[in-house]
Amino acid sequence: MGGPEIERLIGLLAKLPGLGPRSARRAALRLLQHPESRMLPLATALTEAARAVKPCRLCGNLDSRDPCSICDDPHRDHATICVVEGVGDLWALERAHVHRGIYHVLGGTLSALAGTRPEDLNLAPLLGRIEGDEVREVILALGATVDGATTAHWLTERLRPTGVTITRVAQGVPIGGALDVLDDGTLAAALRARRPF
Amino acid sequence: MGGPEIERLIGLLAKLPGLGPRSARRAALRLLQHPESRMLPLATALTEAARAVKPCRLCGNLDSRDPCSICDDPHRDHATICVVEGVGDLWALERAHVHRGIYHVLGGTLSALAGTRPEDLNLAPLLGRIEGDEVREVILALGATVDGATTAHWLTERLRPTGVTITRVAQGVPIGGALDVLDDGTLAAALRARRPF
Ligand SMILES: [Zn+2]
Ligand SMILES: [Zn+2]
Numbered sequence: 001m002g003g004p005e006i007e008r009l010i011g012l013l014a015k016l017p018g019l020g021p022r023s024a025r026r027a028a029l030r031l032l033q034h035p036e037s038r039m040l041p042l043a044t045a046l047t048e049a050a051r052a053v054k055p056c057r058l059c060g061n062l063d064s065r066d067p068c069s070i071c072d073d074p075h076r077d078h079a080t081i082c083v084v085e086g087v088g089d090l091w092a093l094e095r096a097h098v099h100r101g102i103y104h105v106l107g108g109t110l111s112a113l114a115g116t117r118p119e120d121l122n123l124a125p126l127l128g129r130i131e132g133d134e135v136r137e138v139i140l141a142l143g144a145t146v147d148g149a150t151t152a153h154w155l156t157e158r159l160r161p162t163g164v165t166i167t168r169v170a171q172g173v174p175i176g177g178a179l180d181v182l183d184d185g186t187l188a189a190a191l192r193a194r195r196p197f
Numbered sequence: 198m199g200g201p202e203i204e205r206l207i208g209l210l211a212k213l214p215g216l217g218p219r220s221a222r223r224a225a226l227r228l229l230q231h232p233e234s235r236m237l238p239l240a241t242a243l244t245e246a247a248r249a250v251k252p253c254r255l256c257g258n259l260d261s262r263d264p265c266s267i268c269d270d271p272h273r274d275h276a277t278i279c280v281v282e283g284v285g286d287l288w289a290l291e292r293a294h295v296h297r298g299i300y301h302v303l304g305g306t307l308s309a310l311a312g313t314r315p316e317d318l319n320l321a322p323l324l325g326r327i328e329g330d331e332v333r334e335v336i337l338a339l340g341a342t343v344d345g346a347t348t349a350h351w352l353t354e355r356l357r358p359t360g361v362t363i364t365r366v367a368q369g370v371p372i373g374g375a376l377d378v379l380d381d382g383t384l385a386a387a388l389r390a391r392r393p394f
Binding site: 001002004005008009012013015016017018019025026027028029030031032033035036040041042046047048052053061062068069087088095 | 199205227244288
């Protein structure tokens with residue numbers, strides 16, 4: 001039906017989160033009907049982003065600059081590091097405008113089920129910054145899941161010898177909930193009500 | 198947040214049908230995390246499809262061949278032409294395997310509101326085929342909307358002088374409903390129960 005190029009396009013679109021087979025077909029059709037104004041610009045944007053965007057060597061954020069635009073911003077509070085599981089959580093906190101410090105992206109949580117061990121997490125740059133820079137506070141903004149709690153406890157033990165103040169987001173993260181689906185108000189409340197770990 | 202490449206990618210993804218801003222961000226993040234295995238293959242598929250896929254000069258279907266693989270298939274019944282509004286409707290009927298003839302894609306319906314007039318529709322190749330080839334039946338498979346009904350009546354008047362048999366899909370298309378969201382069974386029943394117009 002339409003040849004291998006169309007089948008291939010629909011197959012790749014259907015793998016995107018949020019798009020099933022039906023919406024992938026609708027998206028492909030919309031693109032095919034506007035090759036110059038929609039399809040080729042999207043192809044270019046994908047190629048450009050693949051070329052330009054890299055994980056920040058300091059914090060793990062995805063950015064076309066390295067260090068990223070957050071780590072490189074002198075107006076942000078570099079003494080307060082908010083630790084998140086993934087870049088999606090960082091994006092959620094940035095959209096909510098609730099954190100004026102910088103971030104550290106772990107790239108996962110410890111998980112017995114998924115077999116994620118401490119050495120699989122992005123930790124060395126965080127330790128380096130705590131030891132080298134004037135870091136006052138590390139805010140653990142991990143989801144209220146079993147793995148999130150395990151990771152928070154492990155990180156606290158790991159960071160305690162450095163003498164840095166460790167806090168965690170407290171109120172508002174629903175049990176079993178992920179951070180990056182919360183509304184801005186809930187995220188703000190959770191961050192404001194953080195308490196020592 | 199992450200630079201102009203990421204913002205641009207999210208903006209273009211958010212314009213796809215079925216993807217809002219939130220799912221566009223999730224899709225972009227998934228792609229950014231797999232540049233080689235997901236992002237660049239999608240860019241290539243888009244570029245290839247934009248290059249290869251064109252409307253069939255005979256029926257208006259989108260295909261990387263012209264005439265399309267349906268018009269070019271000697272095993273299909275070229276004496277029965279199913280007229281649809283758009284390529285999405287053709288795809289739906291093909292998925293349901295309910296039509297063994299060929300198609301004609303009008304590219305729209307007559308609409309006073311949208312200002313679509315007869316000269317905006319893809320009609321000439323259909324008239325050419327009816328006059329030149331041995332076409333026995335034209336099945337009108339248009340949505341049960343005001344514009345669909347208007348278009349069906351207008352087409353019937355337009356085709357009557359050719360002496361071709363004109364039928365329309367009858368049962369199963371819900372009032373106000375579009376064709377390309379129906380299940381296969383409903384489509385099959387609608388096509389089987391077609392009656393003279
Ligand atoms: Zn950074
Ligand atoms: Zn064709």
